[in-house]
Amino acid sequence: MVTQKNNRIDLVNKRNQLMAKLLIFFYMMSVTINLFVDPDILLFVVPVGFGFCLAIYLLAKKKALALMTMYLSIFFIFSFFSLLIIYEPLLINFIYIWLGLIMSSIYHLVKPILFAGILTSFATVYFFFQFQQEIFPGSDLIDVVYVVLFGWLITAFLFYSSRFTENLLWQAEQKSEKTSKELVKTKGYLNSLFNHLTDPIIIHDQNGKVLQVNKGFEKTYGWKNEDVVGKLMPQLDDLQLIFLREKWRAVIEGKTIHEIEMKNWTDEEQLLEVAMSVSAIKIEDGSVVALATIIRDITEKKQTEEWIRRSEKLSVVGQLAAGVAHEIRNPITVISGFLQLMHQREKPSKTHIPVMLSELARINKIISEFLMLAKPGAEKFEKVPIRPLIEEVLTLLNTSAIMKSISISSNFTITQTIIECEPDQIKQVLINLLKNSIEAMDHGGQIQVDVNEFDEKTVHIQIIDDGMGVPKEVLNRIREPFFTTKEKGTGLGLMISDRIVEHHQGEMEITSVEGEGTTVNIYLKKVLRNQEAENEHSSQERDPKDRTTTKRNEVRSRAW
Numbered sequence: 001m002v003t004q005k006n007n008r009i010d011l012v013n014k015r016n017q018l019m020a021k022l023l024i025f026f027y028m029m030s031v032t033i034n035l036f037v038d039p040d041i042l043l044f045v046v047p048v049g050f051g052f053c054l055a056i057y058l059l060a061k062k063k064a065l066a067l068m069t070m071y072l073s074i075f076f077i078f079s080f081f082s083l084l085i086i087y088e089p090l091l092i093n094f095i096y097i098w099l100g101l102i103m104s105s106i107y108h109l110v111k112p113i114l115f116a117g118i119l120t121s122f123a124t125v126y127f128f129f130q131f132q133q134e135i136f137p138g139s140d141l142i143d144v145v146y147v148v149l150f151g152w153l154i155t156a157f158l159f160y161s162s163r164f165t166e167n168l169l170w171q172a173e174q175k176s177e178k179t180s181k182e183l184v185k186t187k188g189y190l191n192s193l194f195n196h197l198t199d200p201i202i203i204h205d206q207n208g209k210v211l212q213v214n215k216g217f218e219k220t221y222g223w224k225n226e227d228v229v230g231k232l233m234p235q236l237d238d239l240q241l242i243f244l245r246e247k248w249r250a251v252i253e254g255k256t257i258h259e260i261e262m263k264n265w266t267d268e269e270q271l272l273e274v275a276m277s278v279s280a281i282k283i284e285d286g287s288v289v290a291l292a293t294i295i296r297d298i299t300e301k302k303q304t305e306e307w308i309r310r311s312e313k314l315s316v317v318g319q320l321a322a323g324v325a326h327e328i329r330n331p332i333t334v335i336s337g338f339l340q341l342m343h344q345r346e347k348p349s350k351t352h353i354p355v356m357l358s359e360l361a362r363i364n365k366i367i368s369e370f371l372m373l374a375k376p377g378a379e380k381f382e383k384v385p386i387r388p389l390i391e392e393v394l395t396l397l398n399t400s401a402i403m404k405s406i407s408i409s410s411n412f413t414i415t416q417t418i419i420e421c422e423p424d425q426i427k428q429v430l431i432n433l434l435k436n437s438i439e440a441m442d443h444g445g446q447i448q449v450d451v452n453e454f455d456e457k458t459v460h461i462q463i464i465d466d467g468m469g470v471p472k473e474v475l476n477r478i479r480e481p482f483f484t485t486k487e488k489g490t491g492l493g494l495m496i497s498d499r500i501v502e503h504h505q506g507e508m509e510i511t512s513v514e515g516e517g518t519t520v521n522i523y524l525k526k527v528l529r530n531q532e533a534e535n536e537h538s539s540q541e542r543d544p545k546d547r548t549t550t551k552r553n554e555v556r557s558r559a560w
Contacts, residue, residue, distance in 0.1 A: 007173060009066050015107050016060040016069045022103070023077070024053050044087050052076045070112055074104050078119045082127075089131040097123045098154065105158045108165040117155030121148050200295040203281070206248045208232045208241050211290055220297060222267025235264040235272075244276075251278050252288050261298070273302040335360065381420050383527055386459055387412050389423055390451060393430040397438070405444030408434070413452040417459055418527045421504050426524075429497040429508075433463050433520050436493070440467030440518065454523060461522040470512040478510070 027049045034041050056076055059069040077100035085093045097120055104116035128136060128144045136143065194201060200217035204210050210228045218224055221235055228234055232241065240262060247257050259275040266272060274295050281290040394408055401408050419426075437447050445466045454460035470478065478494050494510075501508045505525055512518040 009063065011169075012070055012107065012109075013060070013063045013066040016056075016066060016073060019070075019073050019103070019106060020053070020057045020060040022106075023056055023073070027053050041088060044084070048080060048083060052080050070107060070109075071115060074100055074112055074116050075119070077103060078116075078123060082123060085127055085131070089127075089134040091135050094127055094131075094135050097127070098151065101151065101154055101158070105162060108162045108169060110159060110162055110166070113155060113158045113162055117152060117159075120151045120155070124148050124151055199297075202233065202293045202295070203290050204233065204293065205290060206245070206252055208236065208245065208248075217295070220266070220272070220295070221264070235266070237265075247278060248291055251280050251291060259296075264295075272297055273299040332363070380422055382423060383418050383420050384423050384426075386417050386419050386451065386461075386524075386526075387414065389426060390430065390449065390461070393427050393434065394449065397431065397434050400435075401438055401447065404438060404441065406438055406441055406447060407445075408447045408449065410449040411451070413450075414459070417453065419459060419504075419524050420527055421524070425500045426504070429500050429522070430461075430463075432493045432497045437463060437465035437467060437518065440465060440469075442468075453526070457525060457528065459524045459526045461524070463520045463522075464517065466517040469514040469516050469518055471514050475510070475512050 030045060030049065031042065034045060056069070056073050059065055059072060062069065078097065081093060081096045081099065084096070101113075101116040101120045104112045107113075124147050125144060128139075128147065132139060194214050197214060198216050198219075200220045201214040202210060202217060203212040209230065209232055213223075213225050213228060223234055236244065244260070247260060251257055257278050259277050261273070261275050264272045264274050275298050277294045277296075279292050279294075280288045281292055282288055390410070390412075394410055398408055434447065441447075448462075448464040450460075450462040450464070452460050498508055501522060501524070507523045509521040509523075510518065511521075
């Protein structure tokens, strides 16, 4: 109740100030008009009007006197025009008596309107009889009744209009007060959630400049809010900033970005595995004013996944060991048997030796491919144009394809694209895949090799054949060690190819439909010509005080 009363007084005080401004405006207009129409009256208007306006202006400054000032303002208006009628009894001055009644509606309150209506009626009756001959010559008594009735009609209209407006204002005040309380309550909830959430939260702009961080960030990374506000995110290096800025721009454009996993540094130079989720902070018109990044520490999760991967690797090693032992035992059994026969006979058969040499060659091949599977080779990467490398492989296998009535066609949509690779290993992958396609077509056919840019960072190599295809149950097992459908195959070719592509940070996908053919998609990273320029530009943006040392940046890049 006290709050509502104070709000009402504040509202009346503001309208008092508006009333004072209006009266000063009308006073200046009156002075200007009379300066040309009736300069003599200015001797009366100027001092009296100035006194009234000054009194109301000073009273309107006093909030404690708001209610009294409201009634005095209305009374001063009637007083000024009453004096004006006494000074010069004219009809036009008499009409201005209703100006006070009309201006009282500015308060949208019933009491000041009734107060102005009473003053209007009293002034109308008084001046009608006081200056009847000067203002209303030849008028009858009934005329004053009509004039007073007109005044009360105006009063009634303003009365109901103000009641209606007052109810609307009261409802608006109630709604505004309720909304304010809800906003304060919601703000409290949001502040509590922001500061007590254990996951780090960063509020930042699209360039990565920090606007605010929560307690979770301070606890996880070690930097305080005042240490990072206004600076670029300290846990990121230059390469990570370039990468994330592209994601942030996508979020601002309305795209959805899933969790981004990377490695961050803490204030104590410790690495954390984290997953970042980014969302846009918008205002009512839909424009983005900031970004919120929520960070989840997944270091323990990654360690658990690594332990699982190691367990899986040990399981695969066990399978490989069993497979190698099985594959090598067969030729060794053959060689052992022939050696026993040769030992028992005085003259060994010459047909035994070629068989034993063949089995020894088979053992050597199995061991060589097994070693290649375990370690694809030393890192002797070179920057090589992709088109000549593929064309060399196609030339090499074209003769074998023609002998089986198979046509190999190629389509290159790239010319100068360069990849960083070990050329012989990439050739081995392509040879393995093309040989598989050739062997899958006993009655001739077509092999299509397409090479294009999948996106600005990736080269796409696609090999399509129209051979017999691979059954679904076989397709699910073709990457298993020593699994093969060929009579003389080792079952390691695809595994080796897959490992080489993975070693080059690429991906290989195989799809097949039985009776229609097989498609192999290889994705390899290409060398970006503008990568060095981007790194240099990012380094120039970062504040020299915030830059880490060259050694730390190199370590960060390798960790990421």
